[in-house]
Structures are given as C-alpha cells and as structure tokens.
Amino acid sequence: MFETSAHGERPDGAAPTARPSENSGSGPARPVPAEQHERPAEPASGQEGHTTPPDGTASRHSRRGILRIGASGGAAWAAGTVLLPGGAAAAVAEPRTAPAAAAGPAVPSAVRTAGSALRPFGRHINFGADPARQMVVSWQVPAAVADPFIRIGLNPGDLGNRVRAEVRPLVSKLAWQHPVEDQPLVKPKKVTQYHLHAALDHLVPDTTYYYVVGHRGYDPVAQGARLGEVASFRTAPAPGHGGAFTFTAFGDQGIGYNAAATSNLIAGLDPAFHLHMGDLCYANTEGGGTRSDKYDARVWDSFFVQNEPVSSRTPWMISMGNHEMEAWYGEDGYGGMRARYAMPDNAWERSTGIYSWRYQNVGLLSLDGNDICFNTPANLDYTRGKQTPWLRRRLAAFRADPTIDFIVVYFHQCAYSTCHDNGAELGAQQDWAPLFDRYQVDLVLNGHNHVYERTDPIRGGKATRKLPSGGTTDPVADGTTYVVAGGGGGGLYKFPVGDTYLGHEKPNDEPVPMVVSTRDGHEQTVKVEWSRVRYTGYGLVTVDVTPAAAGRAAQLKVRCLIEDGSAVDEFTVRRGRRGH
Helix, strand or coil: CCCCCCCCCCCCCCCEEEEECCCCCCCCCCCECCCHHHCCCCCCCCCCCCCCCCCCCCCCCCCCEEEEEECCCCCEEEEEEEEECCEEEEEECCCCCCCCCHHCCCCCCCCCCCCHHHHEEEEEECCCCCCCCCCEEEEECCCCCCCCEEEECCCEEECCCEEEEEEEEEEEHHEEEEEECCCCCCCCEEEEEEEEEEECCCCCCCCCCEEEEEEEEEEECCHHHCCCCCCCCECCCCCCCCCCEEEEECCCCCCCHHHHHHHHHHHHCCCEEEECCCCCCCCECCCCCCCCCEECCCCCHHHHHHHHHCCCCCCEEEECCCHHHCCCCCCCCCCHHHHCCCCCCCCCCCCCCCEEEEECCCCEEEEEEHCCCCHHHHHHHCCCCCCCHHHHHHHHHHHHHHCCCCEEEEECCCCCCCCCCCCCCCHHHHHHHHHHHHHCCCCCCCCCCEEEECCCECCCEECCCCCCCCCEEEEHCCEEEEEEEECCCCCCCCCCCCCCEEEEECCCCCCCCEEEEECCCEEEEECCCEEEEEEECEEEEEEEEEEEEEECEEEEEEEEEEEECCECCCCCCCCCCHCC
C-alpha cells in the first residue's frame, strides 16, 4: 500500500512511500462476485476483488536497492530481489507460497488442467504514484493456477527468483451477459477471469528492468525456449534529473483494426507512458451504468491481448469512462475495474480511477467524470462531494511546487466540445473549469466524443484568443487549452459543422452550436466561438515535453497524429514568467 494522509495525499506534497499493510492476512484468493448475495466474506483488506498474501511479511533490506512485490490497494508487500543500480541482482529469501487453493476456486473438471498448458496473456503495466520507483505488472491466466509469480532483473538473461503475485478472480454470471461469440452446447453458468498483479516498489530511477510472468508448471526462465516472453519497462528519472520525454493519449479505443492501428502507433512512438481517457474496450456496449446494459465480460480478454505488445512495456494510465460503469460489480459498478487494474488511486480509499502523480516536471491528475456527468447519471455525485475538494488541493500543491512546470488533467467526459453525439459536460464546466482557471492548468485531455477537437485557450468559459495550428499559447496569459481525443478506435461521431484541421483549414469564425445536458436531464444548445480544430477520424495525441534550459522556457508540443503518422493539429504550450 502507498502510505498517504487521511485524504490520500502527503501533507508536504511529496511522493508517498510504500509500507506493508496493517491488514494483511491469510486465506485463499476470493473472487469478485457479481451479485451482493453471492459475496463471500470480504478480504482482510476490505477491498472488493483484492486478496492478500498469506504471510503478510515484508523485507527489511535497504530502501536504496530493494525491490518488493505485493498487492497494491491493501495487501501486504513481500520480500523479493535486491536490485542494485550497478546491475547486480542478489537473491533474498522468497516469500512463502500459498497452497494451490489460494489461486482461486477449483476448475470444474475431473482432471485439472496442467499449469504448463495455461499460458499467461494480456500483460499490461502502470506506474504507481512515484513513477521513478513504483511499477505494477498485471496479466491474466485462462484458469486457476498455483503459485503465480514474476521474475524481474536488470538483465534479460538473469531474472532472479520467483516472487509471488496477487490474484484477483472476477466472477460474472452468464445469465446477465450477451456474449458476442457463440457459446458451447453445454453453457457454463458463470465466467471466472483471473487477474494477477505484481506491485513493484523501491526500483531504481531511470533504469530498464526485464521481467517474465508465470506460475507453477509454466516458467519461461526454466523453459529456455520461452525466453521470447521476456518484456521490459523503464522507470522514470527522479524529478530534476531527466531530459525531454514524450507521452501519448487517447480515449474510446475498443477492439478492432482501427483500435489495433492506434495501439501500433503508440508502439512506434515509444512514449514514456500512455494516457487512456476511458471507454477502454466496450465490453459494456451501452454504457448506461445499469444492469440492463448489454455486456460480455470476455471482451476484456480480447482488449488486453490486442494491446499486450504495447501495454506490456509502456505504462498505461487509465481513467474511468461511462462504459466502465458495470453495475453488476458493487454499488459503484467499479468492482470489475478494481480486479483488472491497480492504478495509484491515491485520492482516498477506493478512489477508483481518481489519482495524482508526477512525471519529471509534469503534474498529472486523473478524474472520474462519471461523478459530475449529467447525461449519463448512474454515478452522478457518487463520491459524495469528495472529488472536487481533492482536485482543488492537488492543483494548489502542484502549482505551488517550483519543480513542476506543467499541469495536465485527464478524464473521460468532454469539458468543452461541439460534437453533439455526447455533447459537452456542463458539470465539468461548472465544477472543475473554474479550478482549471484558478490554478492555470495547461492542458485538459478528454475522450467520450469519438472525434478530435481542440479549443482555443479558454478562461471563464470563453476563448481569450485564437490559437491556429502551429501556434503557441501561454496559459498564464491565455487560459487552458482543451483537447478531445476520442478517436482511439471506437466508431466515429460527427460534428454539426465541417472539419477544419492542419493543411485543410476552412473559414472558422462563425459560432458553432454546443449541446449540454442539465442536471434535470434536459438539453440546451449554446453557440460558442472556441472550436478551433475539428477532425473526424482515428488517431491519438502525442505530447513532447522539453524541460527548461539556459535561456529557454519549458514547453509542451502537442500534436494529433492519425493512423498513418501524419499530423492534423499541432500547437505549443509555453508558460510565462508568472507561472508559479
């Protein structure tokens, strides 16, 4: 668990540190049930779908060199391998392994499938709150396995001892699903998906690590022919010690050849990390956040396999979209997401998809737009007023930190957009935009509308100046620029007026209609003048971050790249001297 204050933040604004959970306990892994009446006793950590290692021990090796592994989100950290900056890996005592039953319920068969036949799949990684020292490696297995583990090291040929991973089984009843593929003649009554997570802490900053995952009967290191399964990741430089870097972003990806193309574009860019602004795979095709939504749990399997070539080596940091509200999994509908992912979630306990972190000179905040969403109100106000005050505190801390040049906020729903399919989110304009103005947020990234749209700089809900493609903006003087990057792969939407983008600019001085939903469910149409770039197509946003140097201010160069790698928009964010 990442140690934080009562509000999930360190009072001094520093990155949280890792510690063993006080609530670790023993016992088998428990599935996340779909129905409340099916729920077994809660895990000791009190978090739905989370399990704890049976020993609950933690190593006492030095903080500088140790790597620990455990269950982020409440389970204990266990001893792993000492990884030294010089490249040496020294073995330490492996944690006690749980009996086979700890991996989950028994396979309903007279003969259990051998572990050697159950290949791990769908690897994906994400940072902890401190990207220089924390990483979570996640994956799936097709059935219950014994003793799942990760091996990690500084050399692909020397990956160290096995270190246990956490299992979060997710149970979904077939009765309320609408499978997108044919079912066998003898249909199962439920689908159990086995999600595994290894939370790595005390890593060395700015260092490449190699890893493999496995379980009893399947060890890519012991079976040398499987060394091709070695993946790698790189930790962030410590703040103040890195150079220029790039990150990418999109929302609304789904599964298919357009989704695969945008994922492949990430691979070609090789960013330091990728932001996904929600609506990940559309297993819930309707996104209403109700039990009547059409849903197929195993679409998630396809999503993770599709993205594994990229997500196994590039950290993906996600936000909650309306299609992630899966009403069958707990009161907030996020039990499934807590089983699949282990984001930092450091706003407060169980603040799923709401977290803050920093990468070098950029402070980043992930918000849950479902909490303030009027047009899909299933989770409206579900945080009971906690999210907006937390946002205000984190923005104030970031802006007061002289080592942070830029603040980037990302969430699913569009604060400002003229696409009418999902419209703009009035709740975000009323509750969050004034805070973005006050703390001079540099860039806001959204999805939800399956298009690309970029505003002029906005302050007080109005454009302060025109920002054509190729231009430069100063958020101190001009305000915040908002980008909708919902062309990750899902079916495209339309604008009420024509496209205008880099190399294909059209006259764009007339007001454009924006549609918003009010809290009482009615729609309103307002004419706006800030819609500067519009493109109907697939693609992603790439942000090149350049730190300040002698005689040169720090800057963000923001581009929208489409599937063939060409740009349809680009602009530069460069802060004035009044930035802090």
